[in-house]
Amino acid sequence: xxxxxxxxxxxxxxxxxxxxxxxxxxxxxxxxxxxxxxxxxxxxxxxxxxxxxxxxxxxxxxxxxxxxxxxxxxxxxxxxxxxxxxxxxxxxxxxxxxxxxxxxxxxxxxxxxxxxxxxxxxxxxxxxxxxxxxxxxxxxxxxxxxxxxxxxxxxxxxxxxxxxxxxxxxxxxxxxxxxxxxxxxxxxxxxxxxxxxxxxxxxxxxxxxxxxxxxxxxxxxxxxxxxxxxxxxxxxxxxxxxxxxxxxxxxxxxxxxxxxxxxxxxxxxxxxxxxxxxxxxxxxxxxxxxxxxxxxxxxxxxxxxxxxxxxxxxxxxxxxxxxxxxxxxxxxxxxxxxxxxxxxxxxx
Numbered sequence: 001x002x003x004x005x006x007x008x009x010x011x012x013x014x015x016x017x018x019x020x021x022x023x024x025x026x027x028x029x030x031x032x033x034x035x036x037x038x039x040x041x042x043x044x045x046x047x048x049x050x051x052x053x054x055x056x057x058x059x060x061x062x063x064x065x066x067x068x069x070x071x072x073x074x075x076x077x078x079x080x081x082x083x084x085x086x087x088x089x090x091x092x093x094x095x096x097x098x099x100x101x102x103x104x105x106x107x108x109x110x111x112x113x114x115x116x117x118x119x120x121x122x123x124x125x126x127x128x129x130x131x132x133x134x135x136x137x138x139x140x141x142x143x144x145x146x147x148x149x150x151x152x153x154x155x156x157x158x159x160x161x162x163x164x165x166x167x168x169x170x171x172x173x174x175x176x177x178x179x180x181x182x183x184x185x186x187x188x189x190x191x192x193x194x195x196x197x198x199x200x201x202x203x204x205x206x207x208x209x210x211x212x213x214x215x216x217x218x219x220x221x222x223x224x225x226x227x228x229x230x231x232x233x234x235x236x237x238x239x240x241x242x243x244x245x246x247x248x249x250x251x252x253x254x255x256x257x258x259x260x261x262x263x264x265x266x267x268x269x270x271x272x273x274x275x276x277x278x279x280x281x282x283x284x285x286x287x288x289x290x291x292x293x294x295x296x297x298x299x300x301x302x303x304x305x306x307x308x309x310x311x312x313x314x315x316x317x318x319x320x321x322x323x324x325x326x327x328x329x330x331x332x333x334x335x336x337x338x339x340x341x342x343x344x345x346x347x348x
Contacts, residue, residue: 003206003210004211004250009224010229019232027301030288031308032090033064036059036063036087037060037063038310039313046100046103046317051103052117053117054117057262059085061259062085062253064227064255064283067228073156073235076153076155077239078128080130080141080159081121082161084190092125098122100321106324107326108323114335115129134161136170138174139170139173141157142185145184145185157184157186159174159187160189161188163192164203166209175187179218186238190225192255210252225254225255225283226283227286228286228287255283258279
């Protein structure tokens with residue numbers, strides 16, 4: 001039996017305005033979703049050209065969930081996005097050319113060529129880089145929230161994880177402490193229904209991952225992760241609740257991973273009809289149709305946005321390929337933090 005609240009879809013433009021978005025904001029959200037997908041599509045090409053070392057991971061189908069949550073965050077908030085959450089980096093302001101540079105291990109990438117091609121973040125934008133053991137980032141987010149509480153700062157931490165990661169102890173420990181202390185943190189589960197090749201019915205026994213939230217003493221919400229406006233509304237509610245002292249929320253964004261776990265995985269284990277059903281709710285196409293119906297998006301304006309995104313990404317690729325490889329003599333630079341390194345708005 002489901003316990004978590006199941007969020008309703010967003011209807012009218014008036015409802016969106018009440019949630020804090022005007023028409024220009026909506027077009028910005030659409031653009032960020034297009035940029036997100038465009039970056040990862042070009043990343044596939046770079047990988048096939050042999051320009052990306054290691055494997056390559058994408059979040060196709062997860063653009064609405066990532067962009068929706070990031071749009072709801074304030075500038076002072078911090079987050080720990082993972083490899084399916086490229087839209088968070090884009091929305092927070094990471095320039096696409098720097099993301100391409102990261103993909104190719106260049107010196108101008110956010111980690112200056114010193115970490116995995118998707119293990120990136122710009123701390124100046126309130127983002128903390130992921131590690132491969134994905135749920136390990138949740139205690140980091142909770143630690144940020146605890147620091148905000150101790151310092152009496154009106155800031156919120158957002159921690160992302162997948163439904164597969166929810167099986168690890170890091171997830172339990174983070175949510176337990178956050179619930180006990182009523183910390184200003186929002187947990188976002190990207191439930192893409194496959195932990196590599198393991199389906200959800202072999203991952204957890206509850207109906208929803210968000211059903212677990214009640215046991216930790218806070219609210220769980222299930223939202224359609226292909227509906228960017230519903231994701232934004234629920235994330236905004238949860239973030240402002242946390243900021244005002246109301247404690248954590250667990251938001252489960254239900255999506256489908258529309259590609260394999262990584263480029264080496266053809267996802268043969270996912271039923272074809274499942275892909276077909278979810279493709280009908282492609283988050284970008286869904287939001288595009290909503291904008292046409294509710295926000296008067298016309299052909300000319302849409303073409304301007306699309307062509308602008310295409311030019312942005314083409315220019316970004318050119319600039320990234322001009323970025324140098326890192327100098328081996330700088331190998332240890334930035335690995336160990338100094339007091340000066342920590343003297344930023346997000347680490348004072």
